[in-house]
Amino acid sequence: MLRHLFTLIWNRKRANLLLISEIFFSFVVLFVVGVVLITTAENYLTPHGFNYNEVWRLQVRAGQGLKMPRAELDEVLRHVKALPGVRTVALTSGNVPFVFSTNNSEFSYQGKKSPVTNVYDADDHYLEAMQLHLREGRWFGPAEDGSNHRPVVISQDLRQSLFGNGPAVGKVFTYLNPGKDPKPEHQFLVMGVVDNVRMSSDFNAAEPSVWNRLIPFDTTHWETANVLVRVAPGEGGALQEKIARTVAGVTRQWTTEVRVVNDDRLNRRRYTLVPVVGLSIVGLFLIINVALGLFGVLWYNISQRRAEIGLRRAMGATGAGIGWQFLGEMMVVTTFGVSLGSLLAAQFPLLNAFDLPAHPYLLAIGGAAGAVYLITALCAWQPSQLAAGIQPAVALREE
Amino acid sequence: MENLLANPTSYSQAAPLAGAAGTPVLRLTNIEKVYQTSTIETVALNQVNLVINRGEFVSIMGPSGCGKSTLLSLMGLLDEPTRGTIEVDGRPVQSYSDRELAGLRNLKIGFVFQSYHLINDLSVVDNVELPLLYRPGMSGKDRRQRALAVLDKVGLGARTGHFPSQLSGGQRQRVAIARALAGAPEIILADEPTGNLDSVMGEEIMDLLLGLNRQDGVTIVMVTHDEQQALKTERVIRFFDGSQVG
Numbered sequence: 001m002l003r004h005l006f007t008l009i010w011n012r013k014r015a016n017l018l019l020i021s022e023i024f025f026s027f028v029v030l031f032v033v034g035v036v037l038i039t040t041a042e043n044y045l046t047p048h049g050f051n052y053n054e055v056w057r058l059q060v061r062a063g064q065g066l067k068m069p070r071a072e073l074d075e076v077l078r079h080v081k082a083l084p085g086v087r088t089v090a091l092t093s094g095n096v097p098f099v100f101s102t103n104n105s106e107f108s109y110q111g112k113k114s115p116v117t118n119v120y121d122a123d124d125h126y127l128e129a130m131q132l133h134l135r136e137g138r139w140f141g142p143a144e145d146g147s148n149h150r151p152v153v154i155s156q157d158l159r160q161s162l163f164g165n166g167p168a169v170g171k172v173f174t175y176l177n178p179g180k181d182p183k184p185e186h187q188f189l190v191m192g193v194v195d196n197v198r199m200s201s202d203f204n205a206a207e208p209s210v211w212n213r214l215i216p217f218d219t220t221h222w223e224t225a226n227v228l229v230r231v232a233p234g235e236g237g238a239l240q241e242k243i244a245r246t247v248a249g250v251t252r253q254w255t256t257e258v259r260v261v262n263d264d265r266l267n268r269r270r271y272t273l274v275p276v277v278g279l280s281i282v283g284l285f286l287i288i289n290v291a292l293g294l295f296g297v298l299w300y301n302i303s304q305r306r307a308e309i310g311l312r313r314a315m316g317a318t319g320a321g322i323g324w325q326f327l328g329e330m331m332v333v334t335t336f337g338v339s340l341g342s343l344l345a346a347q348f349p350l351l352n353a354f355d356l357p358a359h360p361y362l363l364a365i366g367g368a369a370g371a372v373y374l375i376t377a378l379c380a381w382q383p384s385q386l387a388a389g390i391q392p393a394v395a396l397r398e399e
Numbered sequence: 400m401e402n403l404l405a406n407p408t409s410y411s412q413a414a415p416l417a418g419a420a421g422t423p424v425l426r427l428t429n430i431e432k433v434y435q436t437s438t439i440e441t442v443a444l445n446q447v448n449l450v451i452n453r454g455e456f457v458s459i460m461g462p463s464g465c466g467k468s469t470l471l472s473l474m475g476l477l478d479e480p481t482r483g484t485i486e487v488d489g490r491p492v493q494s495y496s497d498r499e500l501a502g503l504r505n506l507k508i509g510f511v512f513q514s515y516h517l518i519n520d521l522s523v524v525d526n527v528e529l530p531l532l533y534r535p536g537m538s539g540k541d542r543r544q545r546a547l548a549v550l551d552k553v554g555l556g557a558r559t560g561h562f563p564s565q566l567s568g569g570q571r572q573r574v575a576i577a578r579a580l581a582g583a584p585e586i587i588l589a590d591e592p593t594g595n596l597d598s599v600m601g602e603e604i605m606d607l608l609l610g611l612n613r614q615d616g617v618t619i620v621m622v623t624h625d626e627q628q629a630l631k632t633e634r635v636i637r638f639f640d641g642s643q644v645g
Contacts (some may be wrong), residue, residue, distance in 0.1 A: 003539060004532055011520040056487035149407070309517045314477055316505025316582075318498050393472035396512065 002332075005325070009332045016333050019297055023337025026290045027372050031345045033283040034364030039356060040203045040276055049155075049206065050097070050198035051131035055261040056240070057146050058089075058227040060247055060254050066223065067325040072251060073225050074216070079246045080229065085239045087230040091130035091214055093121035094226050097130075097199040098264035106190070107210070109162040110171035116354070117158055118199070122211040127153075127194075129228040137169035137192030140213040149189035151213040158208035159193045168193055188212070202265065228261075271339065277288055287371075291379050294330075298383040302326065302390075309387055310395030323388030330380035338369050416549040423489070424585055425451040425474055425617055430483035432469050432641075443469040445641045449481070453585070456612040456619045458629040461638035467622045468590055468637070474620060475508050475588045476500045478549075509579030511590035513570045517563040523574050524550060524559040530582040535563050549577040553607060569600030576607060587611070593628065605631065 009016055060076065065369050073091075080090045086274040095101045095118065107114040126132075127139040136159075140151035149172050159168045170192050188210065196206035229241060240258040247256045302309070309322055317325070345365045349358035432444040444466045451457055451474070459467050472478040473485060476492060484491045487503060495503065507532070510516075517526050527546040531537055550559055553573040563571055567642045572592060579587050589608065593601035605628050621632065629635045639645035 001532060004528075007525060008518075008520060011522075028454070103618040307516055308518055310477075311512075311518070312511075312529070312533075313501070314475060314508075314510045315530040315578075316501050320497075321501070363562075385555070390498060393469075393478035396477070396516065397468060 001325075001328070005328050005332050009329060009336070014198075016336070019294070019333050019384050020337045020340070022290050022293055023334050023372060023376065024251065026287055026342045026375070027254050027338050027341030027368050027385070028344065029283045029286050030368035030371050031341065033280055034316075034367045036279060037274055038360040038363050038367075040207070041191070042327050042360065043198065043205050046198065046206065048199075048202075049133065049195040049328050052097060052265055053226075054087075054231050054233055054235070054259045055129065056229040056231060056243075057099075057259045057264065058229050058243060058247075059259075060225045061256075062223050062254055066253065067398030068222055068225060068251075070222075071099065073222070076250045076254075079250060079313075080227070083239065083246060085232045085235045086243075087232060088125050088128045089230075090125040090228045091121075091123040091194070092228055093228050094224065095120060095199075095259055096228060096264075098201060098268040101269075106176040107158075107162065108176045108178075109171065112162050112164075112287055113176060114158055114161045117208040118208055120209065120211045121214045122153075123214045123216070126211060126228070128333065129230045130256075131230075132197065133195040135193045135195060136372055137190065138228065140191045142216075144189075144213060145215070148184050149187040149190060151191045152188040153192040153194055153211045154190055155194055155206070155209040156196050156289055157206060158210060159190075162207065176367050201268040203269070203272045205275065205296050212251045229258075229329055252264060256311050258260075287375065294376060294379040295383070298330065298380055299386075302383050302387045306390055306395040307392045310392040314396065319388040322390070323384040326384040326387045327377065327380050330376050334373055334376045340374055341372075342369065357366070411428050413414050420627050422452065422488070423450045424453045424524045425449075425620075426484075426486040426489075427470075427473065427480075427487070428484045430470075430473060430480045431522070432466070432473065432478070433481040440446050442641050444473070447641075447643055449636065449643065451586070451618060451620055454616045455634060456609070456632040457621070457634045457636060458632040459620065459622045459636050459638060460624070461628050461644075462625070466641040467532075467638055467640040471620065471622055474586075475510060476504050476580070500544055505530055505582060509582060509584035509587040511572070511575050511587060511589040511592045512577050513594040515563070515568075515595075517571055517574055517578075521562075522559065523555060523561050523563070523566070526563065526574055527578045527581050529578055534582065545552050546577070546581055549580045550574075552580070553577045564593070568596050569599070569603055572596060572604050573601070573607065576604070580611070581609070582616070584617070586618045586620065589619060591622050591624065593625065601625070601628070 051281070060068070060073070076087050077091065080086060093103060095103050103119045104116050105119050106116055115291055124139065124141045127134065135156060136154075139153055144151040154168070162168070163171060170194065171190050172187050173190070174187055178186060197209055198204055198206045199209070200207065229243070243258055244256045247254055312322060312325070314318070345361065345368070347353075349361040369371055405607075427447055427449040430444055431442070434441040434443055447470065459470065461467050470476070473480055476485070476487075479493070484493060486492070487507060490616040492500065492503065518529070524543065524546050527550055528542045531542040531545060547556070547559060550556055553576055555570060555573050555577065556592050558566065558570065563574065566574065587608070592608065593604050596604060608619055608621065609631060623629050635645070636643060
């Protein structure tokens, strides 16, 4: 019977082309939505690699066109750190966790090229403020004050791409195109390796990262300084006010803003979820449309094939057999559509598209195929039952 | 020519052409068929008593709407009478389940229709295989062999890969007869088999049916409007307004 169904569908391929196309596109949409959802969920369940709780982001601005001397800034940081309830403060660059600010570059080590890597500036207290998990070596500190190279700490994924399984600590890497004679500050000495970090949002994957040491005695004058403040649990608005007053106490020209990193995280989560939810809703509507279309096509199909149903009953088919035949035909049509879709979808893991591992693609192929079979079976069930109930004598008389 | 019907091949479920010629194969007793809607009650058949003996070629005649096709549907177990009993080989079938009736149709009865009822998307040989698909335990190879053999018998051995749309009306009806024969049934029920054909093709089909009856002993019940063709059969049963009148 299965061979008969394949023969029938194959011979009706022109008539079934639209149906197969609909199933193909449904599969592709479900596959794409599936990959996005699986990847998003996997990212969500992966540790962030740092502790964002009880961390505040203190932004100090010198004012339009004004620069803040580093010594004065260090004075501010000392006063803030001394406040009761403040555990530690760390000076960093503007690309703090969960804000829409990135700074990235590419690096190389002995011909090995890194992927695009997030670059953070960090002082010696950053590890403590962010509670990163050190895997190898150590965080940079005063011992590196006289270093010929720029001391850095790198994330595990950057370590893998540049050094593989070989040693990383103590190695020096450069920018991807360092020029003939790179300056010492453009040569990066690996001091330590930390766990991968996900600083973009709850739903983004970990990205290779490097933390460049902000040298305490450098003379860079900034317009804006970003400071991460780790506070004791339970601290809130009162301490934020104290911090603002403390900064104002050092210099009245500077303005401050204190934000809770966790609030930034929740804000960023909304922005990241919007396209995911939007895509899912569009996909859902598309699938509902396809399901209604399938339902309609099957109804029409059965009304056009009443004589055939009567004939098959006369030849010895039972009512239930007719129902199963129509369901089976739909499954065969679905198999054609899903096979075409799977062929397309299989190219993604084979071509390593979007730098994703293979398993989200494979899971999405399986999930999309299962969902398409389920949808088509549900859509075909009622019309099949209708076909099963057709009286053969009536159907044969109609033509 | 091989007598396929007297030797229905090796598959176990095949209906043997059992029973001596002249014994009843179909018996209809006090059959009434009433079609009922919310407002109208239409009596299609009224107190029909009929016996079809094995090996007979019977024609049923009557004006349009007199209940001939309804009678054929009842004989073919495609419909149930409102009252009365139908016996196949001496066994009443009114208590049979859908599955049992389907099995009985598959094994004992072949159908030939005025409008052929071929499936246009299946080749000739696939159409002929159709009744054998519903015969459990029969292999695809056996089905194909048997379909090719009956196509050869009806003179369409060279057209097995064609599709119905590529055939003439007479050839299509031959395919339909081959399909009816494929299952080696005891009875062929033919509903105006020459109704859509010109006189020459009609004669060809009639000759084929007569050959099957006389040489292979197939019981045939044929509904027809053609008096000349009816006279070629052994018995003519006439209907008028749902009742047997002759």
